[in-house]
Amino acid sequence: xxxxxxxxxxxxxxxxxxxxxxxxxxxxxxxxxxxxxxxxxxxxxxxxxxxxxxxxxxxxxxxxxxxxxxxxxxxxxxxxxxxxxxxxxxxxxxxxxxxxxxxxxxxxxxxxxxxxxxxxxxxxxxxxxxxxxxxxxxxxxxxxxxxxxxxxxxxxxxxxxxxxxxxxxxxxxxxxxxxxxxxxxxxxxxxxxxxxxxxxxxxxxxxxxxxxxxxxxxxxxxxxxxxxxxxxxxxxxxxxxxxxxxxxxxxxxxxxxxxxxxxxxxxxxxxxxxxxxxxxxxxxxxxxxxxxxxxxxxxxxxxxxxxxxxxxxxxxxxxxxxxxxxxxxxxxxxxxxx
Amino acid sequence: xxxxxxxxxxxxxxxxxxxxxxxxxxxxxxxxxxxxxxxxxxxxxxxxxxxxxxxxxxxxxxxxxxxxxxxxxxxxxxxxxxxxxxxxxxxxxxxxxxxxxxxxxxxxxxxxxxxxxxxxxxxxxxxxxxxxxxxxxxxxxxxxxxxxxxxxxxxxxxxxxxxxxxxxxxxxxxxxxxxxxxxxxxxxxxxxxxxxxxxxxxxxxxxxxxxxxxxxxxxxxxxxxxxxxxxxxxxxxxxxxxxxxxxxxxxxxxxxxxxxxxxxxxxxxxxxxxxxxxxxxxxxxxxxxxxxxxxxxxxxxxxxxxxxxxxxxxxxxxxxxxxxxxxxxxxxxxxxxxxxxxxxxxxxxxxxxxxxxxxxxxxxxxxxxxxxxxxxxxxxxxxxxxxxxxxxxxxxxxxxxxxxxxxxxxxxxxxxxxxxxxxxxxxxxxxxxxxxxxxxxxxxxxxxxxxxxxxxxx
Numbered sequence: 001x002x003x004x005x006x007x008x009x010x011x012x013x014x015x016x017x018x019x020x021x022x023x024x025x026x027x028x029x030x031x032x033x034x035x036x037x038x039x040x041x042x043x044x045x046x047x048x049x050x051x052x053x054x055x056x057x058x059x060x061x062x063x064x065x066x067x068x069x070x071x072x073x074x075x076x077x078x079x080x081x082x083x084x085x086x087x088x089x090x091x092x093x094x095x096x097x098x099x100x101x102x103x104x105x106x107x108x109x110x111x112x113x114x115x116x117x118x119x120x121x122x123x124x125x126x127x128x129x130x131x132x133x134x135x136x137x138x139x140x141x142x143x144x145x146x147x148x149x150x151x152x153x154x155x156x157x158x159x160x161x162x163x164x165x166x167x168x169x170x171x172x173x174x175x176x177x178x179x180x181x182x183x184x185x186x187x188x189x190x191x192x193x194x195x196x197x198x199x200x201x202x203x204x205x206x207x208x209x210x211x212x213x214x215x216x217x218x219x220x221x222x223x224x225x226x227x228x229x230x231x232x233x234x235x236x237x238x239x240x241x242x243x244x245x246x247x248x249x250x251x252x253x254x255x256x257x258x259x260x261x262x263x264x265x266x267x268x269x270x271x272x273x274x275x276x277x278x279x280x281x282x283x284x285x286x287x288x289x290x291x292x293x294x295x296x297x298x299x300x301x302x303x304x305x306x307x308x309x310x311x312x313x314x315x316x317x318x319x320x321x322x323x324x325x326x327x328x329x330x331x332x333x334x335x336x337x338x
Numbered sequence: 339x340x341x342x343x344x345x346x347x348x349x350x351x352x353x354x355x356x357x358x359x360x361x362x363x364x365x366x367x368x369x370x371x372x373x374x375x376x377x378x379x380x381x382x383x384x385x386x387x388x389x390x391x392x393x394x395x396x397x398x399x400x401x402x403x404x405x406x407x408x409x410x411x412x413x414x415x416x417x418x419x420x421x422x423x424x425x426x427x428x429x430x431x432x433x434x435x436x437x438x439x440x441x442x443x444x445x446x447x448x449x450x451x452x453x454x455x456x457x458x459x460x461x462x463x464x465x466x467x468x469x470x471x472x473x474x475x476x477x478x479x480x481x482x483x484x485x486x487x488x489x490x491x492x493x494x495x496x497x498x499x500x501x502x503x504x505x506x507x508x509x510x511x512x513x514x515x516x517x518x519x520x521x522x523x524x525x526x527x528x529x530x531x532x533x534x535x536x537x538x539x540x541x542x543x544x545x546x547x548x549x550x551x552x553x554x555x556x557x558x559x560x561x562x563x564x565x566x567x568x569x570x571x572x573x574x575x576x577x578x579x580x581x582x583x584x585x586x587x588x589x590x591x592x593x594x595x596x597x598x599x600x601x602x603x604x605x606x607x608x609x610x611x612x613x614x615x616x617x618x619x620x621x622x623x624x625x626x627x628x629x630x631x632x633x634x635x636x637x638x639x640x641x642x643x644x645x646x647x648x649x650x651x652x653x654x655x656x657x658x659x660x661x662x663x664x665x666x667x668x669x670x671x672x673x674x675x676x677x678x679x680x681x682x683x684x685x686x687x688x689x690x691x692x693x694x695x696x697x698x699x700x701x702x703x704x705x706x707x708x709x710x711x712x713x714x715x716x717x718x719x720x721x722x723x724x725x726x727x728x729x730x731x732x733x734x735x736x737x738x739x740x741x742x743x744x745x746x747x748x749x750x751x752x753x754x755x756x757x758x759x760x761x762x763x764x765x766x767x768x769x770x771x772x773x774x775x776x777x778x779x780x781x782x783x784x785x786x787x788x789x790x791x792x793x794x795x796x
Contacts, residue, residue, distance in 0.1 A: 101424045102439075103461040123422040123492075190411060313425035314415025321437050322407045322429075 020077040022067050029056045029063035037272050038065045040074050041089035042179075043259070044214060047238070048089070055279050062272065070211070071095055071179030078104060084266040086273035089259065091132065091232070092179035094315040096260045100125035101313060105262040106270055112278040116285060120258070122311035127277060128258035129284045131298055131308065134184045135233040136248040137217060142169065142226030143246075151252040152194045155229075159201050166205050169226040171216045174209035175331055180257065181210075184230045186318040186327060187255045187309055194252070199334040202229065207335060220245050232257070233297055249301045256298075256308045348531070353524040360516030368509030375501040380466075383494050384455050387468030390416055391453070391487040394427065395472055403477030405431060413487070421493035426460060428486045431476070442486050445469040463490050530554050534561065546572040583637035586630035593627045632761040635694055639765050642691050643772040651689040653724060653793075654680040654717045660696040661715060664704065672709045675700070679716040683724040685793050687773045695769040698762040699728050699789055706732035706787070723795055729788040734781035766791075 026045050027036075041048060045068060052064050067085075069077065071092035077083045078099060088105075090096050099105050105125040113121060120128040136149065142165060149155035159166050173181020188195040208225065210216045213235045216228040221241045236247045261280060263273045298306070309315070317323055390413045397408045407429060417425040428435065428442040443458040445467070453470040460467075471484040530553055537551055548565035597620060604616045661675050668675050703713045711731040718725045763777075766789075770777045775793035782788050 101426070103424075103463070121422075123424065310415070312415060312418035312422070314411050314418065316425065317409045317411045317414050320407075320409045323409045326406070326408065 020069065020073045020081055020083070022069050022073070024068035026066050027063060028052045028066065030060070031063060033063035034061045035269060035272055036063045036065050037087070037269065037276055038067070038085045039087045039089060039276075040067045040069055040077060040083075040085040041087075042069065042071045042074060042091050043089060044068060047235070051280060051283065054283070055276060058279075059275075064276075070177075075099070075179075078264050078266065082266060084268050085264055086267040086269050087261055087276060088264050089261045090179075091257055091259045092183060093126075093258055093260055093309055093311060094183055094319055095179055096126050096262055097122065097311055097313070097315045098319055099264070100262055101316060104265050106265055106267065108263055108270075108274050108277060110274065110278050112281045112285075116281065119308055119310065120285070126260045126262050126311055127281060128260050128311065129280050130234065130259040131256050132232050132234045132259060133249050133254045133256045133298060133301070133306065134188075134230040135236065135254070135297075136250065137220050137228045137231045137236050138246045138248060139220050139223060139226050140243075140245055141223055148246060148248060150248065151250045152192070152198050153252070155227075155250075156194070156198050156201050159205060163205060166226055168206045168208070169224070170202050170205050170207040171210055171219060171225040171228040172202060172207060172230055172335075174211060176328060177209075177211045180213070180232070181230065182318070183257065183309070183315075184255055185331060187307065188230070189327070191253050191255070191307055196330075196334060198229070199331065203335040203337045209335075217245075230255075237297065247297065249297060249305075251302060251305055253305050253307050254301060256306050258309060258311065260311070349524045349528045352527055353520055356520030356523060357517055360513050360520060364509040364513035364516065367512050368505050371505035371508055372502060375505065376498060379494060379497045379501065383466055383489070383491075384468060386416060387455070387466060387487050387489055388453050388470065390414070391427075391468045391470040391485045394429070394485045394487070395470055395483065398472075398474070398483055400474055400476060405436070405474060405476060405481075405483060407437070409437075417487070417489045421496060423492055424461075424463065424465075424490040426465065426488040428484075430484045430486075431474075432481045432484075438486075439488075442488055443467060444484075444486065458488075460488060465490055466494070530557055538564075546575070579637050579640055582633050586633040586637075590627055590630040590634070593623055593630065597623045597627065629761075632698075632765070635698075636761050636765055639691060639694060639768050642688055643768055646691075646772055647688045648686050649689065650684050651687050651692055653683040653685060653692070653726060656689060656693055657696060657715055657717050657726065660693055660700060664697070664700050667701070668704055668713075671704055671707070673704050673707045674712040675704075676712055676714050677716070678714045679718060681717055681719040681724075683717055683719040685724060685773065688769075691769045691772065695766040695791070696726070696728075698766050699791075702762050703728055703730040703732070703787070703789075706730060708732065719795075721795070724793045726791040727788065729782060729786055731784075731786040734785060734787045735779055 024045055028049075045066060048066065052066065056062065056064065071090050072095070074088060074090055075092070075095045075098070078085065078088060079102075088096070088099065096105075100123060107124040108127075109124050113124065113127065116127065136155065138148065146158060146162065146165075147154075149158050159170070173184065175182040175185045185195070208219070210219075210228075213232045216225065216231050217236050217239050219225040220228050221239065221244045231247075233247050233249065236242070236245065239245075261277055263270055263277065267273050318327060393410050393413045394407065397410050397413075398405055400406075414425050414427065417423050426439045426442050428438040428440065428444075430436060430444070439460075442460060443456065445454045445456055448454055448471065452472065453468060456467050456469075458465060458467055465488040467486055467488040469484060469486040471482045473480050474483050533551070534549065534553060534557065537549065546568045548568060549561050553561050600616055600620045600623060604613060604620070607613050607616055658677065658680065661677055664675065700713065700715070707713055707730045713728065713730045716725075716727045718727070763779075767777050770791050770793075773793060775791055778790040778792065780788045780790070
């Protein structure tokens, strides 16, 4: 039945191969530990490792099996292939909401979840534990002598006025491949028309399209890109070569994505999963010590300009195949101007 | 007096009926409030679902013979605006599924309009579904585009729980209020009955006058029956007293003649056994005549206490007169009557009655005294009362325990061989009470009876 109702636009993303593809895999803790917690996540191992290690130091009898997959592969693993994972961590809020909405997530309630702010929990199924704004990441070298853009309009002007600098050196998500990219794009478009103007301008500059934030940052660091648009600021902040670029939260509005975690119904150890979930939340709220969240950027930003994406069925709208098809068509016509 | 047999209680019955009534109405109130509120809550949920479905339908347009739908963001986000709800939708063109959740239950017939609602279970939860449709001209001809939007019932159930507890509170509150009212009503309904009971039982023993206090109309027949009954009783009582008085009067005169004749006969008779028989005859005649006299006295007392005259009576004078009047009798019985003390004492009352009472008391004292003994009479007055005390050296009262001696025709256990009717103390008691006083009977420690009449002053 699940495969029958699975009628998402993301089907066209995952071409023809049927088995879900993991990008990376690691096991933390004692291999012979009594219990193994199986996590599927869109976050890189390096990104999430501190959290797992911190958890394991308190729970030596647990091993964590950590699988990294793209958000659409994560969706496929849980939705289509019914694989068993104890926790699903994803930055694709829409897909996480879809999993919960369609009855593939377990409810979880504890003293920890009771204290969450409203925006951080949906239906006792989906829990947000990071706030990650989408930012401009600008190569310091490429922008020598240029004013730094503070908002989208300024970025448009700079791009228009300096096509010789930026041709082939603007990077952004390929929203056909990246769930996060699609989410940012749709929320951008919902918030302002400027998004489409910017996309068209980027389209004229022969942009590079990426699947992942990390690749974009790497290319900014290497100098291949002058600017990357809609990059997860949290990744950029953690980059080792952060002096090579500047992260700018657009002052008109900055989309804030929430990285969320849920316990799939396929979990074989829901209690262990709930324990880990509560641990993650305790590191995060209120003002926890999560190594993931030491973002000074959010604190400094104008709070009114932060557009936190709201968890809820509204996110399902852009997963509708009509909507998805028409949005991607529009995006393609703006960005692919060959 | 035997207690009346009772069956149930008006007040209890009224109370139970009112409480049952309150419980039924309270329950009804609970159910009605709940069902109305449920309906309203359901309607408001339906309205939101319908608005969502219609907004999707409104976003549909035909381009080049094909339907395209630009799902509005608000269509689904509005379903989640207050409480976290899971939301589902399905878009179908005729029977062809286009987008959304293919297995979402379809509506039955579109009855009375193009929007219908249904409740169903979907993906393990109860949902409410609104479906709406519109006809479009596509390249395959006219087709119905049907939009179904569904929502889980978290918020709805929360509302219903609240409604349920509110309506429960309303029901209970109504019941409690009604119960209080019921108690007040029951009490106030039976109050006239209690008032009537009190007014009847407060009456003196011989008060047979009709009940005059106003009563509720429902009780009027009862009261008028009661009044009627009492007036018949009064009539029959006074008739029998009249009859007794008349009979006594008629018997007394012939008895006097018979006694005179018997005394004359006694003088003539010489045989001792015949003399003895005549003496016994005279004694019997005395007893009968005395009884007749006291019956007359009693009838007189009854009559006069009902119509008590209100003159000043000097009790000291009255006592002196009474002692003098009984002088012949005391001499005959060789009993000395000593007036020990005579304080001047005046009260308002009926001198004939009071004298009759004193006569009876002195007569009793003389009767029960042995020869050569004495009877003492005193009239004392202090700040609070006037006391008339008459004491003798006779055998005293045998049984002081009860008020039995004051009943009509009751005689003490030691009265045998003494002429008497048993009416004497009854008369005294009635007279004293009619004057607001009390009669106290006691025995002296050295032997002999002591009777005290006390009349409070003021």
